[in-house]
Amino acid sequence: MVKFVLIVAALYACIISSSAKVPLTEYLMPVPKHISCNEGNLGIVKGRMLISPEIKDARITNLARKVKQQLSDIGISCELTHQLANGEKPLLELAILNKKDAPTQGYKIDIDASGIRLTGNDVKGLNNGIKTLEQIIDYAKQFGAIPQLHIEDHPDYTNRGIMLDISRDKVPTLTTLFKYIDQFASWKINQVQLYTEHTFAYQNHEKVWKGYSPYTAEDIIAIDAYCHANFIELIANQNSLGHMEKWFDHKEYQHLAELVHVVPNGERHERKRTTFNPVDPGSLELVNGLYDELLPNFRSKSVNIGGDEPWELGYGRSKEECDKHGKSEVYLSYMSEITQTLNDKGYEPQMWADIILNYPKDLHRLPDNITCMVWGYRYWYPFDKNCEKMKKAGVPFYVCPGTSSWRSFIGRLPNALENQQKAAIAGKQHGAIGYLNTDWGDHGHWQPYAISYPPLMYGAALSWSVNENMELNIEQAVANHAIESGNKEIAHQLIELGHVYKLYDEDLRRYVNTFYEMLLQPDSLLTTERFAHVNLKKTHKVIDKLTTIIKVLENCNKYNQEDELLAKELMVAAQFAKHTALQAKARLTLHDNKISKASDKVKYDLQSDLKSILHDYQLLWLERNRPGGLQQSLEKFKPVMDAYTIN
Numbered sequence: 001m002v003k004f005v006l007i008v009a010a011l012y013a014c015i016i017s018s019s020a021k022v023p024l025t026e027y028l029m030p031v032p033k034h035i036s037c038n039e040g041n042l043g044i045v046k047g048r049m050l051i052s053p054e055i056k057d058a059r060i061t062n063l064a065r066k067v068k069q070q071l072s073d074i075g076i077s078c079e080l081t082h083q084l085a086n087g088e089k090p091l092l093e094l095a096i097l098n099k100k101d102a103p104t105q106g107y108k109i110d111i112d113a114s115g116i117r118l119t120g121n122d123v124k125g126l127n128n129g130i131k132t133l134e135q136i137i138d139y140a141k142q143f144g145a146i147p148q149l150h151i152e153d154h155p156d157y158t159n160r161g162i163m164l165d166i167s168r169d170k171v172p173t174l175t176t177l178f179k180y181i182d183q184f185a186s187w188k189i190n191q192v193q194l195y196t197e198h199t200f201a202y203q204n205h206e207k208v209w210k211g212y213s214p215y216t217a218e219d220i221i222a223i224d225a226y227c228h229a230n231f232i233e234l235i236a237n238q239n240s241l242g243h244m245e246k247w248f249d250h251k252e253y254q255h256l257a258e259l260v261h262v263v264p265n266g267e268r269h270e271r272k273r274t275t276f277n278p279v280d281p282g283s284l285e286l287v288n289g290l291y292d293e294l295l296p297n298f299r300s301k302s303v304n305i306g307g308d309e310p311w312e313l314g315y316g317r318s319k320e321e322c323d324k325h326g327k328s329e330v331y332l333s334y335m336s337e338i339t340q341t342l343n344d345k346g347y348e349p350q351m352w353a354d355i356i357l358n359y360p361k362d363l364h365r366l367p368d369n370i371t372c373m374v375w376g377y378r379y380w381y382p383f384d385k386n387c388e389k390m391k392k393a394g395v396p397f398y399v400c401p402g403t404s405s406w407r408s409f410i411g412r413l414p415n416a417l418e419n420q421q422k423a424a425i426a427g428k429q430h431g432a433i434g435y436l437n438t439d440w441g442d443h444g445h446w447q448p449y450a451i452s453y454p455p456l457m458y459g460a461a462l463s464w465s466v467n468e469n470m471e472l473n474i475e476q477a478v479a480n481h482a483i484e485s486g487n488k489e490i491a492h493q494l495i496e497l498g499h500v501y502k503l504y505d506e507d508l509r510r511y512v513n514t515f516y517e518m519l520l521q522p523d524s525l526l527t528t529e530r531f532a533h534v535n536l537k538k539t540h541k542v543i544d545k546l547t548t549i550i551k552v553l554e555n556c557n558k559y560n561q562e563d564e565l566l567a568k569e570l571m572v573a574a575q576f577a578k579h580t581a582l583q584a585k586a587r588l589t590l591h592d593n594k595i596s597k598a599s600d601k602v603k604y605d606l607q608s609d610l611k612s613i614l615h616d617y618q619l620l621w622l623e624r625n626r627p628g629g630l631q632q633s634l635e636k637f638k639p640v641m642d643a644y645t646i647n
Contacts, residue, residue, distance in 0.1 A: 024147060027139040028132060029457065029477045030188060030464035032153035041145035043113035046077040047091025053082045055096060057123050059229055063130045064094060070137045074146075092116040096126055105190075106154025109133060111146060121154065127231045128153070128188055135186075138480075153465075157427070159398065159434030160463040161191030162456060163237065165406075166199050167246075168441035169629030171213050172449075176624040178226050180449070185230035186481060187460035192227055193237040193304055193436065198246035200238070202293055207250050213628025220297040228299060235350075236298050239306030240287045240338055241276050241331075242313075248273035256283050258316040268311055275310040277317040278334035288341050301347050304373065307335050308352035328359040332366070339367040353397065357386055363393035373436060374427075375400035379418035383426035391430040398434035399427035401459060403452040406440040407513040409576040411447065412506070413498025416455035421470065424462035435463035443516070444636040446576065446617075448569035449624070453482045454498060483566065485559035490566055493549050493556075497574060500549075503542045504533050519580040520636070522643035523594040526587055539585050546578040569620055575613045582606065596643045607644035610637070 025031050051064055064080055071078050071092075078091050092115065097108075102121035107129030110117045118133055120126025132151065140146040162184055166172070172180070184192060199214040215223070220234075227234040247253045258277045263270040276283040295303060313331065314322035322330050339349045353372040356363060366372070374386050374397050383399055390397040401423035404416035420437070427435055437459035439452045454474050461469035461477070479491035506514050512530045526534050553567045553574070586602050587593040595603070614637060621630050 022143070024136070024139055024149070026473055026476050027142075027480055028135050029186075029472070029481045030461040031468045031472065032132065032151045033465050033468055034150075034152040036150050038112070038148040038150075040113055040148045042076075042111055042116065042148065044091055044115065045075055047115065048079045048081050048084065048088070049092040050084055050090040050094065051080060051082055052093070052095040054098075055094065055123070055126070059231065060094065060123065060126060060130075062229070063127065067092070067130060067133060067137070070134060070141075074137065074141050090115055093118065094126060094130075095119050096123060097121050103154035104158060106152070107132070108153075109136075109149070109151040111136075111149050113148065116146075124190070124231060125154070128155075131186055131188055135481075155188070155464045156424075156466050157432065157435045157463045159191055159436075160189050160460065161193060161235070161398075161434060161436040162189055162460070163193040163195055163400075163436055163438045165195045165439060165441040165445070166215070167195055167197040167243075168406075168443070168445045169212075169633040170441050170445035170621070171199055171215065171626045171629060172624060173626055174219060174222065177223060181223075181226055181230055181232060183482060184460070185232055187457060188464050189460050190231060191233045191235055191434070191436070193235045194223075195304075195438075195440075196236075196238045196294075197243055200290075200294055202290060204289075205247075207252065208247050211628055212246075212632075213626030217293075217297050220294075224298055233300045233302070234298055235300050235302045235304060236291075236295055237304035237306070238290055238294055239308075240290075241278065241307050241334065242274055242310035243306065243308070244276060245272055245274040253286075256280055256286060258310070258312040258318060260316055269315045270312075273312070275312045278310075278313070278330055279318045279321045284334070284337055284341075287338060291338075291342065291347075295345075295347060302350060302371075303342060303347050304350040304352075305335070305338055305342070306352055307331075308354050308375070310355070328356075328362050331355055332362060335370075336367050339370050343367070343369050350398070352400075353386070353390070357389065360389050360393070363389065363395055366393075366395055371395075371433070372397040373400045374398065374432075375402070375438065376423075377402035377404060377419055377438075379415045379422070381419065381422070383423050384429070387426045387430035387432060390432075396433050398436050399423040399432045400436045400438055401455075402438040402440065403455040403459075405447045405451045405455070406442045406445070407516040408451075408501070409446055409515055409573045409580075410497040410500055411451040411455075412501050412513075413454055413495065414502060416498075417458055417474070420455055420459045420462055424459075424466045428466050435459065437463070444633040445629075446516075446573075446633065448573055448620070450482075450494060450566055450569055451498070451573060453478050454495060457482060484562045487557070487559060487563050487566075489552065489556040490558075490563060490570070493553050494570060496545075496549055497570060497577075500542060500545055500577065503545060504538050506533055515577045515580045518584055519576075519640055522583060522587070522640055523596050526584065526593045534584055534588070536585065536588050539581050539588065542581045543578060543585065546574050546581065550574050550578070565620075565623055568616070572613060572616050572620060575609075576617075579606070579609055579613060582609070594643075596645075600646045603644045603646055607641065607646075610640065610644070 068078050097119050105124045106121040107125040108119045118129045120129050198208045199212050201214045201216045224234045248257045257273040258275040259273045314327045342349050348369050350371045353374045372395050401419045404412040457477050461472050475491050475495045479486050479488045504514050550571050553571045558564045586598050587595050
């Protein structure tokens with residue numbers, strides 16, 4: 001109760017001191033652990049910025065120049081120096097505390113009438129403090145003054161990461177990726193992973209990546225340098241066992257696949273080759289060769305080796321060994337060999353934890369120098385239970401929630417936010433060493449990146465400080481720290497879109513992604529348990545809601561070109577979802593729900609609508625992403641267009 005009263009008092013002081021109606025804390029993302037505001041504002045408009053001579057990191061000087069420009073934008077003149085004259089007081093002082101017992105990456109900011117003092121517990125803490133100061137200056141730009149205050153802050157999670165999927169067709173241009181990195185840095189994210197299956201230009205494997213516009217070694221070197229300049233560690237992420245279907249599309253690699261034969265209409269583990277045969281030495285030889293070529297392009301000595309979802313394991317070439325020794329033994333042996341090879345070269349692997357968690361008694365057998373990535377993306381995923389297993393086994397681990405944007409057009413925001421929250425709470429309680437927020441693009445990467453803004457920001461805030469950011473005003477945060485212009489209307493419609501799936505009362509325990517699955521199964525029954533929540537009444541509500549959102553986005557104010565592009569992307573996402581609902585509306589009037597049995601008029605209208613959406617989709621794709629993968633993404637709509645064919 002006392003803490004609550006103090007927080008309320010601090011917020012009130014921040015409002016009064018700045019003569020504004022909005023609390024300063026609503027413009028800080030993440031919200032700091034401790035903040036108190038006094039009456040009054042910074043009272044000087046000219047002086048010098050003292051960068052303590054002990055600070056040798058050139059990145060801090062570069063950040064100081066940026067702060068200088070921001071101060072200039074609000075009428076405060078400030079020159080940089082490493083030494084003051086006798087009796088001179090700095091307008092802004094940057095220093096490092098260097099106390100051994102101070103929390104790592106922490107900082108303090110003190111602002112009074114005579115100046116600003118920012119002290120980092122270490123150089124990373126100084127960077128974090130500068131990020132907060134930049135937000136305070138942005139606040140002053142909107143509300144007229146820099147308030148007097150005291151902040152003490154440090155992160156709950158030492159490692160705070162975001163993983164972007166670059167292997168499901170969509171590879172961002174470097175310009176786009178650098179923009180994302182700038183955003184992540186401003187949210188105090190300090191790790192980035194680019195999930196890779198086939199989108200690195202391995203010199204001896206051109207056939208695998210040709211046509212996908214992969215990142216080259218030179219690209220990775222540039223991305224790594226850009227991340228480093230922003231105090232972000234770029235961590236390599238190359239899968240090594242499952243999810244390697246793009247490799248097995250080519251005969252040259254099929255001898256290393258787990259499956260000898262593929263059964264088109266068979267069980268999941270028989271339909272497609274996705275998994276290396278772990279008992280073939282050739283598999284390890286190939287994978288180790290990939291790491292030998294990839295990893296030297298990164299500063300980081302961490303590497304995510306994947307290992308998740310090896311669907312066919314034990315059903316093909318490794319069946320005899322799995323039957324004899326058990327799948328757990330075969331899996332552990334393979335992943336341990338990769339780990340040992342990387343350890344010998346000075347690397348520390350990370351591994352997705354989904355498989356090993358099925359064999360909790362074997363957790364203690366994991367190699368010493370490996371970190372488990374505990375992932376789960378549903379609101380009900382048992383992070384608490386699985387984190388406790390890791391803690392008891394003494395295995396270092398991250399918690400890895402997700403944005404719930406994939407296999408959708410408009411996202412599933414309530415699910416994503418609860419997923420983020422439960423991961424953060426459980427990880428903190430059980431001693432997770434990191435929080436990696438994952439943004440996937442399964443099956444075509446149809447959603448625009450902006451759909452992931454809210455859960456990405458919420459995850460970043462929680463990973464910094466769980467308790468202080470639990471009630472983060474996400475819509476406000478998106479407007480202020482993700483949308484360049486601060487466009488509140490676009491931010492609001494983005495949040496609205498993320499809630500539309502709830503109009504179907506979709507229960508994600510069903511493992512169904514309504515808009516995605518209905519669209520891609522145009523002749524399937526809608527009377528099964530999977531789609532029991534879909535009916536005409538709910539479908540009309542969905543259509544009406546999406547129609548409203550599209551109209552608002554079309555007519556709302558756009559303050560720059562980015563607003564124009566962002567609104568178009570969200571409109572196309574909404575149009576995809578609306579099209580799916582229109583298809584469902586037509587199917588629900590047919591006794592067998594097969595759209596191919598609809599009238600020519602219905603099919604013609606649906607076909608025309610989808611063609612128009614796909615035209616815009618292609619144009620928007622090329623605004624932010626490389627062309628490779630676009631045709632592959634479009635091909636996934638072929639079953640839908642075939643169903644609309646008029647006989």
